[in-house]
Each structure stands twice: as structure tokens, then as C-alpha cells.
Amino acid sequence: xxxxxxxxxxxxxxxxxxxxxxxxxxxxxxxxxxxxxxxxxxxxxxxxxxxxxxxxxxxxxxxxxxxxxxxxxxxxxxxxxxxxxxxxxxxxxxxxxxxxxxxxxxxxxxxxxxxxxxxxxxxxxxxxxxxxxxxxxxxxxxxxxxxxxxxxxxxxxxxxxxxxxxxxxxxxxxxxxxxxxxxxxxxxxxxxxxxxxxxxxxxxxxxxxxxxxxxxxxxxxxxxxxxxxxxxxxxxxxxxxxxxxxxxxxxxxxxxxxxxxxxxxxxxxxxxxxxxxxxxxxxxxxxxxxxxxxxxxxxxxxxxxxxxxxxxxxxxxxxxxxxx
Amino acid sequence: xxxxxxxxxxxxxxxxxxxxxxxxxxxxxxxxxxxxxxxxxxxxxxxxxxxxxxxxxxxxxxxxxxxxxxxxxxxxxxxxxxxxxxxxxxxxxxxxxxxxxxxxxxxxxxxxxxxxxxxxxxxxxxxxxxxxxxxxxxxxxxxxxxxxxxxxxxxxxxxxxxxxxxxxxxxxxxxxxxxxxxxxxxxxxxxxxxxxxxxxxxxxxxxxxxxxxxxxxxxxxxxxxxxxxxxxxxxxxxxxxxxxxxxxxxxxxxxxxxxxxxxxxxxxxxxxxxxxxxxxxxxxxxxxxxxxxxxxxxxxxxxxxxxxxxxxxxxxxxxxxxxx
Numbered sequence: 001x002x003x004x005x006x007x008x009x010x011x012x013x014x015x016x017x018x019x020x021x022x023x024x025x026x027x028x029x030x031x032x033x034x035x036x037x038x039x040x041x042x043x044x045x046x047x048x049x050x051x052x053x054x055x056x057x058x059x060x061x062x063x064x065x066x067x068x069x070x071x072x073x074x075x076x077x078x079x080x081x082x083x084x085x086x087x088x089x090x091x092x093x094x095x096x097x098x099x100x101x102x103x104x105x106x107x108x109x110x111x112x113x114x115x116x117x118x119x120x121x122x123x124x125x126x127x128x129x130x131x132x133x134x135x136x137x138x139x140x141x142x143x144x145x146x147x148x149x150x151x152x153x154x155x156x157x158x159x160x161x162x163x164x165x166x167x168x169x170x171x172x173x174x175x176x177x178x179x180x181x182x183x184x185x186x187x188x189x190x191x192x193x194x195x196x197x198x199x200x201x202x203x204x205x206x207x208x209x210x211x212x213x214x215x216x217x218x219x220x221x222x223x224x225x226x227x228x229x230x231x232x233x234x235x236x237x238x239x240x241x242x243x244x245x246x247x248x249x250x251x252x253x254x255x256x257x258x259x260x261x262x263x264x265x266x267x268x269x270x271x272x273x274x275x276x277x278x279x280x281x282x283x284x285x286x287x288x289x290x291x292x293x294x295x296x297x298x299x300x301x302x303x304x305x306x307x308x309x310x311x312x313x314x315x316x317x318x319x320x321x322x323x324x
Numbered sequence: 325x326x327x328x329x330x331x332x333x334x335x336x337x338x339x340x341x342x343x344x345x346x347x348x349x350x351x352x353x354x355x356x357x358x359x360x361x362x363x364x365x366x367x368x369x370x371x372x373x374x375x376x377x378x379x380x381x382x383x384x385x386x387x388x389x390x391x392x393x394x395x396x397x398x399x400x401x402x403x404x405x406x407x408x409x410x411x412x413x414x415x416x417x418x419x420x421x422x423x424x425x426x427x428x429x430x431x432x433x434x435x436x437x438x439x440x441x442x443x444x445x446x447x448x449x450x451x452x453x454x455x456x457x458x459x460x461x462x463x464x465x466x467x468x469x470x471x472x473x474x475x476x477x478x479x480x481x482x483x484x485x486x487x488x489x490x491x492x493x494x495x496x497x498x499x500x501x502x503x504x505x506x507x508x509x510x511x512x513x514x515x516x517x518x519x520x521x522x523x524x525x526x527x528x529x530x531x532x533x534x535x536x537x538x539x540x541x542x543x544x545x546x547x548x549x550x551x552x553x554x555x556x557x558x559x560x561x562x563x564x565x566x567x568x569x570x571x572x573x574x575x576x577x578x579x580x581x582x583x584x585x586x587x588x589x590x591x592x593x594x595x596x597x598x599x600x601x602x603x604x605x606x607x608x609x610x611x612x613x614x615x616x617x618x619x620x621x622x623x624x625x626x627x628x629x630x631x632x633x634x635x636x637x638x639x640x641x642x643x644x645x646x647x648x
Contacts, residue, residue: 007550009522010514014550014632022635024591024644027554027619087625087633099529100549156624164623173624181629190334198333205423225424226331226338230351267348276628290628295351298622299488300480300497301411304600304614305505308338309411311346320348 001093002086002105004179012182015105019085041169043116046072046079053110054080054143056136063132065139076116078136083109087175108144108176112136118169121270122159123262130254137172137277138244144176145245145281152177152184160272163294184280191284199286203236210315213322214259218252221260223314223321229296230312231268231321233260235289242285244277260291263324268293325417326410326429328503336506339429341411365493367440370396370403377434378404378467380460387456389463400440402460407433411499432468432500436460442493445594446483447586454578461496461601462568468500469569469605476501476508484596487618508604515608523610527560534639537646538583542576545584547638547645553620554636555592555645557584559613566609568601584615587648592617 002017020026040048055066056078066073088107095102114122114133125133141153157172158164165171180188191198206212206222213221213233224234235256241247257275264271271293279287302308326341344350364372379390380402390397412431419426438446438457449457465477481496482488489495504512515522530536530546537545537557548558559580565571581599588595595617603611626632 005550008526008548009518010511012550012630014552014634016551016634016637018635018637018640020635022554024555025593027592027595098533098549152629154625154628156628158623162621164621175625177629177631179631181631183628183630187334194333202332209422224332225422226329226336227340228338230346231348268351269349271351274624274627276624278628292627297486297488299482300598300600301478301499303598303616304478304480304507304602305476305501306336306507307501307503307505310338310340311342311344313340313342316342 001095002088003092003095004088004103004105004177006101006103008100011185013179015087017085017087017105039118039167039169041079041111041113041167041171042118043074043076046074049111050082050084052076052079052081054136054140056132078115078133079113080110080136080140083111083173088177103178106149106178108147108150108174110140110144110174112140112172112174114170114172120170121261121265122157122170123258123265125254125258127251127255130258131251133172134250134254134257138247138250140174141277142245144174147176149178150176151180154181155277157273157275159274160294163272163274165272184278184285187278188280188282188285197240197284197286199236199288200240203238211318213263213318214256216252216256216259218249219256221256223318225314227310227314227317228308229292229294230310231264231271231293231295231317232310232314233264233291233321235260235291237287241287242283243279243281243287247287257289257291263321264291264293266324267320268295271295325419326412327416327419328412328427328429328501330425330427332424335509337503339411341409341429343409363442363491363493365403365435365437365491365495366442367398367400370398373435374406374408376400376403376405378460378464380456402439402457403437404434404460404464407435407497412501427502430473430502432471432474432498434464434468434498436464436496436498438494438496444494445585445589446481446494447582447589449578449582451575451579454582455575457496458574458578458581462571462574464498465601466569468498471500473502474500475504478505478600480598480600482598484618487596487598489596508602508609511602512604512606512609515606521564521608521610523560523612524564527562535642537587537642538580540576540580540583542573543580545580547642549638551634551638551641552632553616553618554634555588555595555617555619555641556634556638557588557615557645559584559615561611565611566607567603567605567611571611581613581615587645588615588617590648591644592619595619 055073055076057064058077086109088105092104092106144153154175211223221235273293275291379397379400381388382401410433412429416428416430468477478499535547545559597617599615
């Protein structure tokens with residue numbers, strides 16, 4: 001059963017999730033996704049995954065949402081289910097006592113299969129497809145946010161083996177946690193201190209800078225002044241919105257995200273990447289999405305200082321990305 | 325010229341170091357170290373690297389230390405020089421003004437070539453060799469700590485391409501920075517709050533726990549309760565020491581570190597790894613070395629929360645490592 005462990009004395013956490021029962025010899029050091037005979041996420045193989053928690057199915061021009069008891073439904077457009085090896089679970093057992101803080105590994109860990117098409121890239125999604133995916137994000141985040149004792153819902157995509165994806169079929173992950181993550185906590189504390197929204201300020205100033213990449217009616221895309229990795233991008237809603245549930249125009253979110261991925265795909269020849277949603281219940285926070293192509297390795301210096309060495313200035317990255 | 329950039333509003337930093345002038349097409353996504361015809365770090369190729377800053381040479385039973393003006397000396401045992409592509413430099417130019425905080429990228433970035441032997445693993449070093457390496461660490465850290473405006477000296481080793489080493493020849497890196505890194509700052513704040521040394525407490529409690537791995541007269545080695553990665557290890561001096569300069573028995577440090585690497589090599593079949601020294605001028609701090617084999621990828625969840633998912637409980641890792 002997973003456990004949530006607090007650092008000996010800092011406000012940091014790790015999750016010990018040993019469901020896979022990995023032995024030392026299991027840590028194969030290959031680079032690419034394992035060649036698997038049968039993709040678990042492809043249509044027709046639904047019995048290889050846990051039962052669906054939600055299925056979105058196109059019927060004529062409408063999307064039908066099927067939940068509970070219809071888990072093995074076929075012909076789906078987007079399919080959600082619990083991770084087979086969850087980081088957190090709804091009914092954890094109580095952990096053994098130690099002198100240190102150990103909490104039950106309570107939470108939810110869901111997979112959102114974005115499309116039945118195994119080879120499809122998000123940058124090639126149609127307007128309709130990308131908007132549907134964003135509304136599924138909103139739906140699932142809101143669903144888990146309402147569960148008892150959930151304090152945060154993390155939504156992220158790992159694309160490519162080097163960015164941590166163990167399966168190639170396009171999918172997003174959602175982990176609902178019983179704690180507010182340390183990273184967000186530190187941001188919220190600082191925003192409290194500042195007393196106004198620093199992201200609104202960033203948007204105002206960066207839109208006229210060399211780091212601006214593009215925009216649409218609702219969003220801006222920029223290569224942030226503080227970029228941890230080469231070609232990092234931030235997508236920010238122009239309107240001060242703290243949570244995805246407060247967004248109504250999901251098409252605009254979808255197109256800015258697709259645009260960002262398209263520019264990265266063209267500039268860097270389909271790189272592996274991660275994107276992450278940052279949001280908070282606290283209305284002072286400003287929803288933002290960070291996209292990091294995985295081009296470099298976080299090594300000893302970064303690990304021991306939390307200072308990042310970035311070999312491409314964001315101004316230069318923006319120039320390349322703007323010209324796509 | 326490198327720049328140190330502060331986050332828009334958080335106390336976080338990144339270094340923009342563009343000396344390499346990387347283009348998008350330079351981010352090749354290979355896994356292994358590039359096959360290079362001639363290793364820059366091997367004896368005989370000293371002219372391929374910047375002039376040495378210090379050379380340690382065995383003469384009979386003694387080690388001679390040669391500095392300045394003897395840069396191309398041959399027959400060395402350990403050789404130090406500035407990184408050809410430094411993250412920070414001694415004479416940076418003043419950065420262009422922006423609305424955000426940008427500091428000159430002042431500092432030092434040194435390579436310590438640990439042995440003339442290209443294929444040698446640290447776990448195979450003799451007592452004499454490992455003790456010498458530790459005394460070079462102490463020497464070089466102390467040297468840079470005394471330089472004007474240096475606030476911190478980070479010492480770390482990246483071993484293997486997957487752990488961020490761009491060259492296979494055994495080497496350690498040292499980066500001297502004009503700031504106290506955010507990670508250490510947060511630790512020091514918390515230790516100040518606690519009012520006693522949490523590491524002394526950790527040693528006392530973990531020595532009798534399932535996470536204890538081994539010890540020698542001066543040091544303990546344990547798989548920490550809060551382990552960010554599978555098989556993470558911490559080496560801690562039993563005596564409360566805040567900085568490597570305050571250590572006199574360097575042989576004991578060398579043997580515990582070698583022992584840790586030997587156990588990882590045997591258990592995980594020579595994994596890539598990082599090790600990092602954590603220390604502070606503040607005497608309340610407790611010197612510690614963290615060793616992380618690189619077996620997993622820090623992906624979207626970790627990046628967006630700073631919470632780590634670890635699939636091997638430290639108690640289980642300790643059991644494997646103890647039995648070596």
C-alpha cells in the first residue's frame with residue numbers, strides 16, 4: 001500500500017509506492033519505450049486496464065459521457081481509468097509507526113487516454129478534439145477536487161520515454177493528493193506577501209518583450225525569463241483565473257496548448273516533453289501551464305542546489321519558436 | 325557571458341549559460357556518451373582542456389601540489405582545471421537591463437579529473453587513492469570558498485550519461501556561486517527554527533532502524549526515510565561537522581563513500597549515479613553526502629509538485645545493500 005512520507009524535518013514529501021514490487025534487476029536502463037506486443041491503451045484492449053471511471057463517446061455530433069457500470073464500453077473517444085500501479089489509492093491501510101511522519105497513501109491516480117489513435121500527436125488534434133480533451137481535463141479535475149480529503153489535483157502529461165512515459169499511446173495523468181504540494185505552498189506564501197497577482201504583472205510586461213511567442217483571444221504563450229530548461233514555455237490566461245473550473249472558453253486553452261506543442265515539434269523535431277497544470281483553490285493564484293521539452297538532464301548541481309543551468313536563453317528560444 | 329536570473333517573484337534562480345551556442349538541432353536525443361576519438365581528460369591530451377588550476381602528482385611516497393604556471397604538467401595523479409563551458413565565470417560582463425532581476429554570472433566552475441585511468445570506477449580506488457581524492461575535494465572547496473563574493477561551493481559527481489555526465493572519464497565538478505542556493509537556505513531556516521541539529525537526531529534514530537546500511541569509525545551510511553529515488557543513500561559524519569574543512573580524517577570519508585558506491589555497483593549492476601556534498605558555513609548545519617543512482621525519470625508529477633514517487637521502500641533498499 002502506498003505511503004506518504006514527510007521529510008525528516010522539512011516540509012517536503014515523497015510517496016513510497018511499491019505496488020510494482022520492483023527488484024534491483026528490474027531497473028533496466030533502456031532509453032526507449034519497451035516494444036510491447038499489444039498496447040493496453042488501444043481500442044479493443046480495454047480488459048487489459050482497470051475498469052473505466054469515465055468514458056467520453058461521440059454519438060453523432062454529441063459527446064455522451066458514460067460512468068460507472070459501463071466500464072468496458074467500446075468505440076470511445078476518450079477513456080479514463082485508474083492507473084494499474086497507482087501512486088495513491090482511495091483506501092490505503094494505516095502505515096506502521098516510525099519516529100518520522102508517515103501518512104496513509106490516500107488519493108487517486110487516473111489515466112486519461114486522449115485518443116483511440118496510437119500514433120496521434122496532440123499537435124495534430126483537430127479543434128474539436130483538443131477542445132474535448134480540455135473539457136475532459138476540467139471534468140476530471142473538478143470531480144477529484146470534490147472528493148473527501150483531497151487538497152490538490154495535479155494534472156500532467158509525460159510524452160516520450162525520456163520524459164517519463166512508460167507507454168507510447170497518448171495519455172495524460174491526474175494525481176489527487178491529500179496535501180498541498182510544497183511547490184505551490186511556497187508560491188502561495190509569496191503571492192500572499194506581495195499582495196497582488198505576480199502573473200498578471202508578468203503577462204503585462206512579457207507581452208512586449210523578446211520572450212513573447214504568440215497569443216490568442218484568451219491566452220498568451222511565452223518563454224519565461226526564469227526558464228529552468230531550454231525551450232520552456234508558459235501558457236497564461238489573460239484574465240485572472242485561479243482554477244480550470246473557472247474557465248468557460250476551453251477551445252482557447254486547447255488551441256494555445258496545441259500551438260505550443262506544434263512549435264516545439266517543428267523546432268526540435270518532435271521532442272519528448274512534459275506539461276503541467278498549476279492551479280489553486282486560492283483565488284489569488286493565477287492558473288498557468290508549464291511546458292518543458294526534455295532535452296537535458298537534471299544532474300548533481302541542480303539536485304543539490306535547486307538552481308538550474310539553462311544553455312539556451314529564453315529570448316533566443318522565443319525567436320526560434322515565433323518563426324514557426 | 326553567463327547570467328544569474330532570479331525567478332519572477334520566488335527566491336529561485338537559474339543560470340543562463342550559452343557559451344556552447346547550442347542550436348535546436350544540437351539537442352540530440354541519444355542515450356549514451358558520444359563515442360569520441362580522443363578523451364580530453366586522458367593523460368597526454370592536457371592541451372585539449374583549459375590550463376590546470378591545480379595538479380596533484382605522486383613523487384615517491386609524497387604528493388606534490390603544483391599550481392599556476394605549471395599548467396601542462398604531465399604524469400599527474402589528479403588534475404583540476406576550469407570547465408571549457410563554464411556555468412559561471414570569474415569576470416562576467418554586466419547583463420542588459422530587464423524588468424526582472426538579472427545578475428552577472430559570477431563564479432567558478434572546475435573539473436577535477438579523479439584518475440589518469442579512463443575506465444577506473446571510484447568503487448575500485450585503493451585506500452590511498454580515495455583518501456587523496458577526498459583531500460583534493462577539501463583543498464579545492466576551501467580554495468574557492470575563500471574567493472571574493474563566493475557564498476557557496478557545490479561539489480558533485482555525475483557518473484554515466486543518464487546521470488548527466490557528458491564525458492565518461494572519471495571526474496567530479498565544483499561550482500562556486502555568489503548566492504546561497506534555495507535548497508540550503510530552506511534547510512538552514514528550518515534548522516534555525518528547530519534550534520538543535522536534526523541530522524544528529526537522524527543519526528541517533530536511524531542507526532537502529534531498518535534503514536541503516538553500514539558504518540565506520542567516523543561515518544554512517546543509511547537509506548533515508550525520506551528517499552526521493554530508489555536506492556538513495558546518505559552518508560553522515562557521526563560527529564557534528566558543518567563543513568569539509570572541519571574534517572581531519574579524510575580516509576574515513578573516502579572509505580564510506582567508496583563503500584556506498586561499491587554496494588550500489590553490486591546491487592544495481594554499475595548504475596549511473598549522482599553524488600552531492602551538502603555543507604554550510606553556518607555551524608548549525610551538519611555536513612552530509614547524498615548519493616542517488618539514476619534509475620528513474622523526474623517527470624510531470626515531480627516537476628509540478630516537488631513530491632517524489634519512489635517505487636522502492638528505503639527499508640527494502642537497505643536490506644539489499646546491507647547484504648553486499
